Amino acid sequence: MNIADYKDVYVYAEQRDGKVQNVALELLGKARELADDLGEKVVAVLLGKNIAAKAQELIAAGADKVMVVENDILEHYMTEPYTQAITQIIQEQKPSIFLIGATTIGRDLGPRLSARNVTGLTADCTKLEIGEDRMLMMTRPAFGGNLMATILCKDHRPQMSTVRPGVMQKATPDANRKGEVVNYNVTFNMEKINRVKLVKVVKEEKTVADISEAKILVSGGRGVQNKEGFAKLEALANQLGGEVSSSRAMVDAGVIDHSRQVGQTGKTVRPALYMACGISGAIQHLAGMEESEFIVAINKDKFAPIFSVADLGIVGDLHKIVPMLTDKLASMK
Amino acid sequence: MKIVVCIKQVPNSSEAKIDPATGTLNRAGLPSIMNPDDKGGLEFALQLKEKYGAHVTVITMGLPQAEAILREAYAMGVDRAILLTDRKLGGADTLATSNAIAGALRTMEYDIVITGRQAIDGDTAQVGPQIAEHLDIPQVSYLAGLDYCEECKTFKCTKETEDGYEILEMQAPCLVTVLASAVQPRYMSVNGIVTAFEKEVEVWGADRINVPEECIGKAGSPTSVFKAFPKQLKPAGETFEVTPEEAVELIINKLKEKHII
Numbered sequence: 239m240n241i242a243d244y245k246d247v248y249v250y251a252e253q254r255d256g257k258v259q260n261v262a263l264e265l266l267g268k269a270r271e272l273a274d275d276l277g278e279k280v281v282a283v284l285l286g287k288n289i290a291a292k293a294q295e296l297i298a299a300g301a302d303k304v305m306v307v308e309n310d311i312l313e314h315y316m317t318e319p320y321t322q323a324i325t326q327i328i329q330e331q332k333p334s335i336f337l338i339g340a341t342t343i344g345r346d347l348g349p350r351l352s353a354r355n356v357t358g359l360t361a362d363c364t365k366l367e368i369g370e371d372r373m374l375m376m377t378r379p380a381f382g383g384n385l386m387a388t389i390l391c392k393d394h395r396p397q398m399s400t401v402r403p404g405v406m407q408k409a410t411p412d413a414n415r416k417g418e419v420v421n422y423n424v425t426f427n428m429e430k431i432n433r434v435k436l437v438k439v440v441k442e443e444k445t446v447a448d449i450s451e452a453k454i455l456v457s458g459g460r461g462v463q464n465k466e467g468f469a470k471l472e473a474l475a476n477q478l479g480g481e482v483s484s485s486r487a488m489v490d491a492g493v494i495d496h497s498r499q500v501g502q503t504g505k506t507v508r509p510a511l512y513m514a515c516g517i518s519g520a521i522q523h524l525a526g527m528e529e530s531e532f533i534v535a536i537n538k539d540k541f542a543p544i545f546s547v548a549d550l551g552i553v554g555d556l557h558k559i560v561p562m563l564t565d566k567l568a569s570m571k
Numbered sequence: 572m573k574i575v576v577c578i579k580q581v582p583n584s585s586e587a588k589i590d591p592a593t594g595t596l597n598r599a600g601l602p603s604i605m606n607p608d609d610k611g612g613l614e615f616a617l618q619l620k621e622k623y624g625a626h627v628t629v630i631t632m633g634l635p636q637a638e639a640i641l642r643e644a645y646a647m648g649v650d651r652a653i654l655l656t657d658r659k660l661g662g663a664d665t666l667a668t669s670n671a672i673a674g675a676l677r678t679m680e681y682d683i684v685i686t687g688r689q690a691i692d693g694d695t696a697q698v699g700p701q702i703a704e705h706l707d708i709p710q711v712s713y714l715a716g717l718d719y720c721e722e723c724k725t726f727k728c729t730k731e732t733e734d735g736y737e738i739l740e741m742q743a744p745c746l747v748t749v750l751a752s753a754v755q756p757r758y759m760s761v762n763g764i765v766t767a768f769e770k771e772v773e774v775w776g777a778d779r780i781n782v783p784e785e786c787i788g789k790a791g792s793p794t795s796v797f798k799a800f801p802k803q804l805k806p807a808g809e810t811f812e813v814t815p816e817e818a819v820e821l822i823i824n825k826l827k828e829k830h831i832i
Contacts, residue, residue, distance in 0.1 A: 254734075317700075317709065317710055317711075317712075318709060321704075341733060342712070342713050342730075342731070342732050342733055345696045345697075345712065346700060346710070346712045346713070348697070348700075349665065349669075349695075349696070349697035349698070349699070349700035349701045349704070350700045350701070350703070350704050350710070352665075352666060352697070352701065352793075353666060353669060353700070353701040353704035353705055354704050356666075356793070357666075357793050358664065358666060358792070358793030358794035359665065359666070359695075359697055359794075360794055361665075361693075361694065361695035361696065361697060362694060362695070375797065379802070380693075380799065385799055385800065385801055385802060386799065386800055386801075386802050387796050387798070387799040387800075388796070388797045388798045388799075388800075389794050389795070389796055389797060390794065390795055390797045391793050391794050392793075392795065393793065394793040430707075430709075433708075433709040433741065433742045433745070434709045434711070434739055434740070434741045434742070434745075435739065435740045435741075436737060436738075436739055437727075437737075437738040437739060437740055438737065438738040439735070439737050440735045440736050440737070440738075441734050441735040442734065442735040442736070448733065454831070478831075478832070496752060497752065502691065503607070503691060510829075510831055511826065511829075511831045528802075531829075532825075532829050532831065533808075534822055534825070535810075536818070540810065540812065545807060545810045546807045547807065548807065548808055548810065549808035549825075550808050550809065550810075550811075550821065550822065550825050551807075551808065551809065551810030551811065552810070552811055552813070552818045552821065552822070553810060553811065553812040553813075554812070554813070554814075554815060554818050555815070558815040559815045559818045559819060559822075562815055562816070562819045563818075563819045563822055563823070566819050566823060567823070567832065570823075570832075
């Protein structure tokens with residue numbers, strides 16, 4: 239492999255039901271910065287059925303060029319046809335960098351692409367920048383978030399990474415930006431594709447909200463005590479237009495479902511507001527929420543470690559403060 | 572049916588240390604468990620065994636101490652356990668790890684390979700799909716449900732997505748990556764615990780898997796850690812000991828200031 243042959247920053251433009259996903263626009267924002275540092279282009283890869291009309295949206299978000307692959311078998315994401323199409327583009331176009339959203343689709347597609355193209359893939363990067371020797375410096379949390387590691391992919395191309403939704407900033411869309419749209423012709427190996435058949439796609443009105451998408455989380459720990467205590471947090475979350483989440487203690491106690499657990503064995507969240515109520519702040523919990531933009535902690539114990547990451551700490555009884563706060567917010571509407 | 576489940580021993584704490592010399596994680600001396608998603612995968616395998624009859628093998632790659640999770644798997648009901656351990660396999664990134672495990676799988680028969688979706692120490696979710704690619708078999712990741720059709724030799728898979736789920740039919744041989752939340756793993760049986768220590772854990776070295784040395788371990792890893800550093804914790808904000816009324820005022824003022832309300 240001659241690394242000098244590889245150039246430009248590629249982004250997988252994830253779409254679902256014909257709608258470009260936010261994470262793709264966020265990645266284009268980051269790709270624009272990286273490409274400007276390198277003096278190279280941003281190329282979006284858009285796959286689907288009758289999807290070409292979405293190319294302009296990607297150009298407005300920062301793409302110089304959009305590679306469009308349209309085919310009936312690309313209507314809904316499936317591992318093999320998507321891997322085949324993108325592999326052909328990688329083999330023929332030789333991107334230097336390839337960015338993918340760390341969604342259920344991206345985390346299925348990314349490793350498959352990296353293995354087929356024999357290159358490195360760094361998951362869930364929180365920072366991407368160009369280093370001195372024009373290499374991509376990929377920084378991600380390691381070991382439950384206590385350590386950060388900067389990873390390089392020195393001798394293989396493309397340098398691939400996935401990034402979780404909400405981590406990068408999308409650029410303000412510019413409808414006047416000009417870009418090139420290329421209809422890319424892909425040859426599919428149907429024998430491999432036919433090994434898996436998509437029988438049914440079911441969309442559910444999620445009874446369980448995805449707390450990692452929530453902008454506001456009201457989170458409860460041991461101090462909440464029980465379901466009655468949690469109802470107070472739910473009322474506050476409703477008033478704020480947010481969701482409830484919890485520490486591990488409340489999940490183990492059976493008060494709340496595991497899908498709402500924040501922390502090392504739960505989910506990583508970075509909402510605009512994280513209200514930690516009755517959470518002491520074990521390191522495993524902090525690992526899952528300390529990136530939140532604004533953290534309010536309410537705890538009776540003034541020595542609770544949660545106060546070390548809180549922007550605003552209140553030493554007090556959540557069972558009094560939370561209902562009063564809810565009422566006050568309601569009265570302000 | 573022949574099933575191989577790939578499992579990993581992971582530290583059950585965040586007390587990890589980085590080896591300053593190599594920049595890689597030092598896993599020695601940490602309390603360890605079977606990775607939760609892998610344990611979910613093992614449960615699916617044992618359920619298939621009960622329903623259709625199957626031979627279940629577990630394999631792990633790791634340090635010699637990883638034998639502990641293989642004994643645990645024996646106590647849960649597997650038929651064969653393999654420990655892939657060799658200095659030559661150390662320092663591997665996900666691609667080199669998947670090369671080594673795929674190499675081991677090539678020497679075995681399987682209708683389905685089951686892995687966890689991701690391990691709680693690395694959280695990459697990459698090794699399963701990468702193994703599938705090396706073996707040239709199809710995959711379904713984020714698996715929440717699994718059944719088998721004996722006549723058509725296909726697995727019926729329920730895949731969890733952000734906004735619902737999908738049902739897929741996949742021809743054997745194939746690979747799935749399982750979510751821990753999909754299933755409640757069984758406990759070790761008393762009899763299983765007793766006999767687990769009498770059963771053989773096969774120890775395989777790198778020479779057993781027939782993968783070129785440039786594809787495994789540090790040499791086979793396209794990615795390398797350039798630097799590792801403790802996370803910069805942001806400075807703590809202010810903490811107040813005030814009456815509930817004052818606390819409510821403080822919170823509301825801050826939320827207004829930050830344009831959250």
